[in-house]
Each structure stands twice: as C-alpha cells, then as structure tokens.
Amino acid sequence: MNEDLEFIGKPFPKIDARMRVTGTAVYGNDIILPNMLYGAILRTAYPSALIESIDISAASKFPGVVSVITADDVDVNNISYKRDHPILKKGEVNCIRDEIAAVAAESIEIARHALTLIKVRYKVRQGIYDPYEALKDNAPLINKYAENKYNNKNLAEVFHYEHGDLTAQKNISKVIISRRFNLPRVTHTCLGTSNITAHFNKTDKKLLLYSSTQVPFLYQRDIAHALKMNPSDIRIIQPVIGGGFGSKLDMYPFEPICALLSIKTGRPVQILYSREEEFIASPTRQPMIIDITTGADKSGNFTFREINIMKDNGAYTSWGATTPFVMMQAFSSLYKVGACSFDSKAVYTNNVFAGSFRGYGNPQATFALERMIDLMADKLGIDKADIRVKNANQKGEITGQGLHYDTCGHRECLETVISKSEYKKIQSLNKKGRYRHGIGFASMLHVGGGAKIYRSDGCGTTIKIDPYGFCIIITGSSEIGQGSETVLAMIAAEELGIELSRIKVINSDTDVKPWDVGVHASRTSFVAGNSLLGAIAILKEKLNKKAAFILNTDFSDLQYKKGKINSIKEGKSIDLDKVVREMHFSPPGELAIASYFYEPDSHFQDKEFKGNVSGSYAFAAQAIKVEVDTYTGNIKVIDVYVAQDVGKVLNPLLLAGQIEGGILQGVGYAISEELLFEKGRLLNPDFHNYKILTASDIPDIHFFPVETNDKRGPYGAKGVGEAPLIPTAAAIANAVCDALNLEFVELPLTPERVMIALRENISI
Amino acid sequence: MTDFEIISPATIKELFIVIKKCGKDNFRFGAGYTDLLNELRKKTEPELKIINLAQVKDSQFTGIKTGIRGLWIGAMTTIQQLVSNQIINREFPVLHQSASSLASTQVRNVATIGGNICTASPSGDVSCALVSLNASCEILRVDGRTRMISIQDFFLGPRKTLLNRDEVLYRIFIPQNKPTSVSVHSGFIKVGTRQSMECSVVSLAFHIQSDKKSKIIKAGLAIGAASPTIRFTESACNFLIDKTLKNISESIKDEFAENVVVYASPISDLRASAWYRKEVLYNISKSVLEVNPS
C-alpha cells in the first residue's frame, strides 16, 4: 500500500493556509448576523458569597438594552458531566467565574455598560481554596449538587487502579524513593478568544449556534439537555476555530446563556470574550499534587509505582476530573513496571474549575514519573539513558493495564534522541561558573488510535464526486487548526487520483455531517482517516464497475491517476468526471457517493480500568539541553531532540507544526507559565504577567520521526497531536536538575525558583 | 476604557494653540500610544482630550542629529530608529541594547523615546540607558521657550515627572564620550523570563569609558525596576574611576556590586520578590566587571 505514494508523506501546506494568513477565514469572532445583539455576562465580585439580592432595573431601562436575565428568568438544567453546574447562579456563588446575570444589547459597549448598572448584594464568605482543607470534617459543603457518592461531601471524583503484587515488588527493590510534586495551573491561551453566536428562530422554534466546540455532536446533546430542548432542533455550525487544545471539549455557561438571550429576544445574540475574560473564565489544566513512590531492583529494572494524587476540582466538575484515565495509562504502562497502584481524588474548592488540555493529565503524570527515574538512576549509579532503554516498552507487550502494543517505537525513540543529542559524548558539561549546562530525558506514551471512553469512538464519512470530477468529503471530524482537513484531502487525492485543489472538505455543520465523537485524544487523522478510506473503498467499487464496463476490462486492472481511470492491460483510460457523468446520466442512474462509519476495534475499560482502550499507541522520547544562568536563574532551552513514533508520516510539514507547537507549549509549562491565584482570584489575567514564550525563545528543535507502520492506522499512521508536549517539561526539569545538581519538585521553574534553590542549595 | 477625543496639530505652532485652547480641560499627550492606551483601558476618565503629537511635522522633534557636544534625539523618535542608528550603535551601545530589548519589533516601530521617558516607569529600558549616559531633557513650553533638565532630576516617582501639564518633552541630549576615551565598555542587562515582550524585572545600564592606558575615566551606571525611579548609582561610578577594567579582583567586584545595590529599594510584586531583585542586581553588577572590555 505504501509504495509510490504521490501525496501521502509529502509536505503539502494546509489547504486552508491561504485563507488564514490573508485574513479571509471567518472565525466565530468575525460573524455578524442581521439584527444581531451583543451579549455580556456579569460575573461575581467574590469567589464565595451568598447572593442577597440582584437588582436589574437600572440595567433593563438603559437605552439599547434589550434583555437582562438572571437565574429567576430561565428554566434550565445544570450542565457539566456531573450536572453539578448551574448555568446562572442563584442564591450563592462559588468561584470567581460565576455567572450571575446576562445582558443582550444593541452594541457591545451598551451591553458592558449595562453590567455596571446591575446591583448585587453579597454576603461574603471565606471560601476554601485548598483541597486538603476542603476534605476536613468542618469544611462547608461547596457544591450542593455534588453526588455525595464518596465518604466526603466535597469529594467530586475518585479513581483507583492497581496491577501486580505491590508488596512482592517492594521486597525485590534495591531503591525506593518517595516525592511530592506540585504542578501548576496553566491555560490554553488560544489566539481566538471564546465566542458564540446564537440564533433562535421564533417561528420554527429552532436554534442555530455558531460555536467553536471541539465536540459538536456531544455539544448538541448537552446544550439540548441544558435548555430542555430536542437535540434535533439545535443545529451547530463550527466557524473557523481559533485554537482549541482541549479547551472546547466542555460546554460552558456562556454558551447556553447566549442561546437563552436569543430565545428571550428572538434575535441573534453574540458573546465574545475579551482577553481578560478569557483568562478568568476559560478552562485551565488541572493543578495537581502528586505523591509518588517508585522502586527499582539492583539492575535498574523498575519494580513498582505507588501514586496518590490530589486534584483541585474547583467549584464544578468538568471533563478535567477524568484526566486520571490518561494518567493511569502513563503510570501503569509507560516503561515496563511489575506493579502499580494509583489513587486520585478530585476535591471541590472555591477555585476555578479546570477543563481538558492537550495531554489530558499526561504531562503531569510524565513529569512525576520521569523525575523519579532520574532520582532512582542516581541512587543506583546507573546511567540515566541506559536505565530508560533497559525498561523501554516493546512491540508485542501487553501491559499491566491491558494495553496491547502491536507496534511500539519506544526503544527506538529513546535510542534516537540519546545518539542524536550526542549525550554519551557530552558528559563533561559545564557544571561550574556562571552558566551551567545540563541534559535531561523523558519519554511518553499516549493513545494513538482514539480512546474508547464514550459508547462510540467512531467517525462517519460521506464522500461524493461531482460530474465535474471534484471530490467532496463530508466528514464528522472537526478541524481546530491541527490540519486534519488537509490530511483527509491528501488521502482522497492519493486514493482517487484527484488533485488537491479539486477536493473540498465539509466538516462544520451537524445538520450535514455524520456522527463523530469529536476532536480530542489525538484521534482525528487515525479515526477520520480510516473512516474516509472505508468510504473511498465503497465509492471505488461503484466507479470501478462503470469504468471497467466502459474500458472493457476487469476491476483489478484499474488505476486512479491524475483525474483519470486507467486500464493498464488495455492501455486505455477515461476521465474520472466522465465516469461519474456516465453513472449519473445513463440508465439506471447512480450517484458517485458513498458513506462509511469507522469504529476502532478498541475496548471499553472494565471497572478496574483495564482493557485495550485505543486502536494504537504512540510513543516518544525527548532529550533536552539547557543552559542555566546562575546569576539570574534564567533557563535557556537550547536544543530539543525529539523522536516520536508516529506510525507513518502523513505530511511532514503539518507534523513538524504539531511537534514544534507542542514543544513550545511544553517549554512554557516547564519554565514560564502559571496562573497565579490568591484566595480564588486570578492575579495575572493578561499576557503581560502570564508568560507564554515568544518567537525569540524558541529552542532548536531536532525532530526524528519513527515509523512503525501500524496496520490499523491509515497508511500505518498513529495519532500525533498531544504527544510533543507531554514529555517536554519533564525533560527540561531533568536537564535543569542535572545542570545544577539540585532538585526541583514544582513547576514552572521560574528564574526566582531557580535562584531560591541555588541559594538554599537543596541538593539531592 | 476611557473614551477620548483626539486632536492632531500639524506643526509646533498649532500644538501651542491646541494646548492653550485646552486650558484647564482634562487632556493628555499621545505619541506611540503603547503605554497610554493600556493606561486608559484600565480606568474611566471623564471628558478626556488627547493631543496627538504623532502628526506634528518638525525635524527636531522626530529625528536624531549630531551636535557639537553630543547627540540630539527628538522625543518623537521611535525606538526602532534608535535601534537602527549607526552612531548610537557605535558610540552608545548601552542605548542601542536597551532599545533592542524593548518589547518586540511591532511595538518598537511605534513606541517613542519621549513616551518611554514621560511614562516615568521604574522599568523603562531606554530611560535607564539614558540615565547611565547622563542625558538631559529639553522641555518645550507653550510660550515657545525651552528649558534643559538632567534626566535624573526629571523623574520624581513612579509615573511622575517634573513636566508641567502643558509642557512637552521636545528633545533628549546625550553628551559625547570624553575626548580622551579610547574604549567604551557599554551595555544593557535586562533580567526577565522571556527574550522579548518582557518588562524588566530588574535592569542595569552601564557606560564605562577608559583612556589609552585602560584606566577608567568616566563611568555611568543606572539601575531599573529596583526602586521607585530609575537610579544613577553615583558611588558605584566613582568607585570605578582610575581602576583598570582588566584584572579586577573578586573582592573589588564584590565591593562594586555592593556600591550598586545600595541604590536598590525594590518591591515585591507578581513578577519577582524584592529579595530576587536585589540578589540578581548584585550578580549582574559583578558581571559588568567580568567581561573583557573591547
């Protein structure tokens, strides 16, 4: 299948690149509908308070204000997967994002001004901002909708996993090390701020939403539940999305609020976040405190891992509470390990709630895991590279959790970055003087073939060829900038011999496109790619029949190239569009159209969280060189060597984009990004003090794809999107510890933290 | 956000008329707006007028000119113009480096030197370099007369200058290097988390001139983001006079750094603690004497 590929594996630019760079792409923020109103949301002034009264009279009377709503004006259900989140808050507020009222007005300025006219009387409460405090008996109940299924009122979610004989494995361990790691709250900083435009048609009672969701079909269901509507009366259109990274997996209150304003006014309403609002009210990565104990025997074989994680759930539950699904994979199955015991708690507090974010818990887990490996290697006197190679995962392995590694490039990834970084040659790095150099390693394991966590992990595709020879792919999958449209077009081009400029990808309308679970879990190229290949196979059967008839040959002889179907044997060919016209217009008449639904042959995990949850697994290793300035504490990330098992390179240009972007997010997580809170309030809701890195900070990235050709993936490809970010912070921390011969247990490694460590000399 | 009306005089003469006409009204000057708009976004001021300096055509107000005793830089000169000026690059590396370290190309293309000074931020990078260079400010009054003030005296506190509300900063004067100076050791050290779009957590500007015997004959050092205003560290400068940059002992470096740090009275804020600022200031002060002078 892989020989002589004309499109696959070639560096085609994104098919939407021109639109994006010339500014003609229509993002949600650009939409203007006739007669549209502008919505704005009043959020609480205090993170924890009782609401004594809300007076909207002055706001309602203000010229240009069309509607003001509070919880009293709406009949809705709670949102979030635990249904513990009221859309508009009544009686009390529990985090600084809380929505109290919303305004629809003729202009955005009027809407914002009207918010200042709403008078709210609060009875301020202390609030609880530390999850350990929230678990105490005398702590007040934070979320009154909590299920209370565990033995503590403020416990939102609990996970337990284990495999192997922990005691036996401890007994054979030569080293056992325990640490507590503290991982910060960071956010996605999508270029496009959150936005929604809602249009409720009073006549047919149908709701049209222009939404940047990553999961349009789940979203349709969720918003219908929230608004007590029929899902089929809601149509979701995804405009060009200005960044997702997981932030648009949950539905948030502003979305049904916008719909409610439209339902109330009968006019289209748009809500756009300002950057400050984006920082305050859009989701974050989960902050975590990870207690971990790990062991290895005297030859350096990993024996066991025991993990206990405290997650600050914030006031409401988002998908972020389920990140242990992914963390359990890393802890149980990254490197071979005889026994693993994992516990995590998500605890309600009056902090903001976290959502999902590229890597979904894996960067945190990998950080803890990879730091421990360095500590164990040091103690055992084993080389840090060698110990990793020794324990690397292997093809054919079935892990303690039941993951099947039918292909596995882990070892090759490690060996690649070890050799490319010339690690063995650079042992004599500068460890004295002002500038100190260090190198650190980390690996990662992530799902690479979807993840079966809903009833279906499938994706539908309809493909058609029009009478002019143009191909239209209608896919259930969504594009959030990652380039899946382009990869799908390349697959169709490859299989049907149609040039890229003649292929259109339709993927943005729930009334048109077939079901798909959404863009997450690095799944789109794998799942939507396979789905498309299935549809193409059916379509080709139809085309073959007609072409073979016209060319007077049999199917096996037909080849699709440059807009033609060729018969090799007969030495004849016919234009593809002509075949399509023949199909359409000559009796009995048939459409050149086919549909296919692909469901990966992965499994739901059982009650013990065991089972082969993905169709394929991706591996990666990174070796990172840093220079630390001991005068200022600044860390300069110099070189990042990254080898990633991608199965097969579908498009090297787009792949490099994922790798580089992911690594930069990882560097930010490691050294500069952190949302700073004081008693539930965000102190740095701006790019001035929330420091994402800039073009000038980019390290040299040396990327080496590893191709393991997974037969389940399209052309052998696996998911790649989340992987590049996952091991980066771990590798950087390992490199900094190496450079300074000091230990760090929290991120980010800000210059000040480095200086404190140097001053206090907290050596290992 | 404050709403404002904007008035754009085209000449200095028109500028005077506009200022006079505004009289006691609430008005501000606008140059590159990179500070002003951020400030106005955070508050609501009633009936604000902005007198836009960006359209004023006046060659003294916008360009860089060499005079007999030094360099004249118009207040409306953009930071990018400073970066690309060869004389500045050659004679006053500290100014070149401070300008290059400011924000990003986009911001440098609109931000002005006058705006950097008049904002009077303790972390103003270009201002810090100018203090180390003993620059002076030429202030223009509505009656058309001017007065010269040393830049050190110009800063009264964070966001406070000695400009009267109807006065405009017109030009900046940088005295030329000493005739007997044969080499300058000059640079700008900016401490922050990232390489661009960074506001100095602490900064140090130095401009040290040596004669042909490698003896230091004049030294200018200033520290930024370490006290309510940018400080000229006079005793550290005096400390260096007559020393030779080569072969400075460890203890002299320490003594020098101590002489710099006494001028620091930093605050703790989101970006760094006072402790960090002092600690790092001490280290980077020492580093000034560690590099080989050119």
Ligand SMILES: Cc1cc2nc3c(=O)[nH]c(=O)nc-3n(C[C@H](O)[C@H](O)[C@H](O)COP(=O)(O)OP(=O)(O)OC[C@H]3O[C@@H](n4cnc5c(N)ncnc54)[C@H](O)[C@@H]3O)c2cc1C
């Ligand atoms: C993203 C970003 C990054 C930044 N990074 C840096 C940095 O790294 N280092 C740094 O030092 N600064 C930085 N700044 C601040 C700012 O860019 C500089 O201070 C710049 O030099 C201000 O110049 P301006 O022309 O934009 O001033 P404006 O905003 O137009 O004016 C600033 C103030 O000075 C007054 N003013 C301006 N010109 C005159 C005049 N001729 N006479 C009288 N009053 C006058 C105005 O009334 C106003 O109060 C940054 C700003 C932004 C937005």
